[in-house]
Amino acid sequence: MIELYRLNKKYNENEFVLKDLNLHIPIGQMVFLIGESGAGKSTLMKILYKAENFTSGRVLIGRVDISRLQDSSQLRRRMGLIFQDVPLLPYLNVFDNIAYILRASGASEREIKYRVEGSLNVVGLSHKANDMPNHLSGGEKQRIGIARSIVTNPPILLADEPTGNLDPVNSLRIFQLFKEINQKLGMTMVIATHDPRVHQLKKRIIQLTNGQISMDTEPSNLSTFGSNYSPN
Amino acid sequence: MIRTTHMRRFRMLTRIFIEAGLGLLHSRWLNFVIISILVSALIIFGLMLTISVSFKNIANSLGSKTEFSVHIKDTSNMDSIIQRINSIKEIRQIRVSSKEQNWKRLLKHLDMQIDDSFNKLPNTLVINIDNSNNIMPVINKIKQIVGEDLEEIEHLPEIVRKLQSVKNILIFFGILISMLLGIATFVINFNTIELVIRSRKQELDLLNFMGVTEWYIKGPFIVQGLFYGICSSAVSCALLSMVYQLIRNNKDAANILSFLMPKSSIFWQIICLLFLTGVVFSCFSSYWVTERKIRLNS
Numbered sequence: 001m002i003e004l005y006r007l008n009k010k011y012n013e014n015e016f017v018l019k020d021l022n023l024h025i026p027i028g029q030m031v032f033l034i035g036e037s038g039a040g041k042s043t044l045m046k047i048l049y050k051a052e053n054f055t056s057g058r059v060l061i062g063r064v065d066i067s068r069l070q071d072s073s074q075l076r077r078r079m080g081l082i083f084q085d086v087p088l089l090p091y092l093n094v095f096d097n098i099a100y101i102l103r104a105s106g107a108s109e110r111e112i113k114y115r116v117e118g119s120l121n122v123v124g125l126s127h128k129a130n131d132m133p134n135h136l137s138g139g140e141k142q143r144i145g146i147a148r149s150i151v152t153n154p155p156i157l158l159a160d161e162p163t164g165n166l167d168p169v170n171s172l173r174i175f176q177l178f179k180e181i182n183q184k185l186g187m188t189m190v191i192a193t194h195d196p197r198v199h200q201l202k203k204r205i206i207q208l209t210n211g212q213i214s215m216d217t218e219p220s221n222l223s224t225f226g227s228n229y230s231p232n
Numbered sequence: 233m234i235r236t237t238h239m240r241r242f243r244m245l246t247r248i249f250i251e252a253g254l255g256l257l258h259s260r261w262l263n264f265v266i267i268s269i270l271v272s273a274l275i276i277f278g279l280m281l282t283i284s285v286s287f288k289n290i291a292n293s294l295g296s297k298t299e300f301s302v303h304i305k306d307t308s309n310m311d312s313i314i315q316r317i318n319s320i321k322e323i324r325q326i327r328v329s330s331k332e333q334n335w336k337r338l339l340k341h342l343d344m345q346i347d348d349s350f351n352k353l354p355n356t357l358v359i360n361i362d363n364s365n366n367i368m369p370v371i372n373k374i375k376q377i378v379g380e381d382l383e384e385i386e387h388l389p390e391i392v393r394k395l396q397s398v399k400n401i402l403i404f405f406g407i408l409i410s411m412l413l414g415i416a417t418f419v420i421n422f423n424t425i426e427l428v429i430r431s432r433k434q435e436l437d438l439l440n441f442m443g444v445t446e447w448y449i450k451g452p453f454i455v456q457g458l459f460y461g462i463c464s465s466a467v468s469c470a471l472l473s474m475v476y477q478l479i480r481n482n483k484d485a486a487n488i489l490s491f492l493m494p495k496s497s498i499f500w501q502i503i504c505l506l507f508l509t510g511v512v513f514s515c516f517s518s519y520w521v522t523e524r525k526i527r528l529n530s
Contacts, residue, residue: 047442071446073440073443076441081441087434087438089434089435099446100435101438101439103247104247104448105244105444106240106241106243106247108238108239136447
């Protein structure tokens with residue numbers, strides 16, 4: 001569960017990046033965060049994974065006030081993070097790239113094999129386990145990035161512009177994949193994106209405008225939202 | 233459950249050492265440069281410690297002596313001078329060593345035969361006093377009493393003072409060189425580990441975003457520093473020990489350098505201190521660079 005209470009973030013005295021945000025994302029919900037560049041999407045995502053501090057308000061993740069956490073690693077262990085650029089280690093094959101984080105967390109080789117194969121199955125790239133990153137397409141790289149972020153089975157998945165580098169077809173496939181993962185694994189997901197076609201997925205969409213929520217459409221209202229929504 | 237946690241920690245620790253090994257492989261010849269400079273710094277530092285301890289022991293033993301020599305011009309009346317000096321209450325005993333006796337002793341020491349007509353040595357009074365702390369006041373009194381008949385007073389505190397000044401100069405330059413080499417090691421170690429950090433930036437970012445603990449991320453670099461410290465300390469301690477044993481086993485060398493050779497027990501203490509210094513110094517420089525260059529939570 002992710003809860004924001006009167007969240008404010010400003011860099012200068014009068015320049016709010018996020019203003020008075022109140023938000024409640026229940027466990028297992030998939031949310032798309034949309035808005036123009038500079039609307040505050042990335043800032044909000046950074047606050048959620050504690051790469052940036054906020055000015056005032058409260059942020060609770062799993063009922064834990066993140067401002068009280070000294071160390072972001074405690075929080076990040078409960079999250080999968082996905083970015084526009086997928087930093088795959090070029091000298092490791094797909095399997096080892098996904099296994100890298102498991103090895104760092106002291107998992108046994110048996111556990112690693114089980115988890116990596118499982119996450120590759122979820123993203124549909126089991127056959128690419130031995131390939132090197134330079135042999136993968138952009139869409140495949142992003143899928144591997146997703147596999148890596150779910151391999152530790154985190155309860156929350158945050159994705160910041162995950163399809164920013166992909167063509168429209170691959171973008172839609174990635175969104176479909178997120179939807180499948182959400183349904184299969186029940187992870188709470190927040191996906192920040194510019195892509196206007198997210199309404200097709202019939203999931204909750206929150207629009208940020210100048211650091212404020214200008215629209216919050218629950219899945220039940222999506223049919224109305226879908227017909228009216230026009231990006232930018 | 234507990235067992236699993238321990239096994240996980242053990243595997244993480246193993247990974248830290250593997251990552252440190254990869255870092256060392258990545259640094260290649262820079263490893264040798266770092267270790268060589270650190271070895272040089274530690275050897276000089278060890279020598280300075282040894283010399284300092286030896287000089288201190290000599291100074292202590294010489295400083296506690298209560299005997300000194302007063303050389304009197306050979307034209308002076310010795311009996312009258314002895315009578316006057318005897319009035320100083322701190323003096324316990326006065327022994328006379330005539331210029332002839334001094335000459336014979338010198339020739340015997342040099343193992344030479346020279347005609348007595350070349351003897352220009354003075355007569356000497358070997359004076360023993362009650363307490364080493366009274367040496368300077370007694371000397372001053374003797375200077376006043378003997379006046380122009382006095383040729384020279386040879387006393388150990390003076391020798392100690394000269395030894396001290398030599399020691400101070402040696403130690404000053406020793407510490408200076410050690411410090412310069414230490415700084416050089418620090419800078420090279422810093423840059424080497426920084427290069428490794430830069431080359432592994434992608435991995436470190438990944439670990440950071442995945443919430444891997446700080447000690448796992450920074451650990452390999454500190455282990456790398458530990459490796460440098462252990463290697464260079466081991467090499468420098470081994471070299472110093474070899475030299476020490478060589479000198480001890482060679483009688484001539486041992487005689488010549490006896491004043492610079494501390495007791496075996498003290499030498500091993502110095503070696504232990506040196507080893508610890510190398511390891512702590514190297515670990516600290518690695519720790520410092522990780523603190524400066526690895527930014528987590530961002």
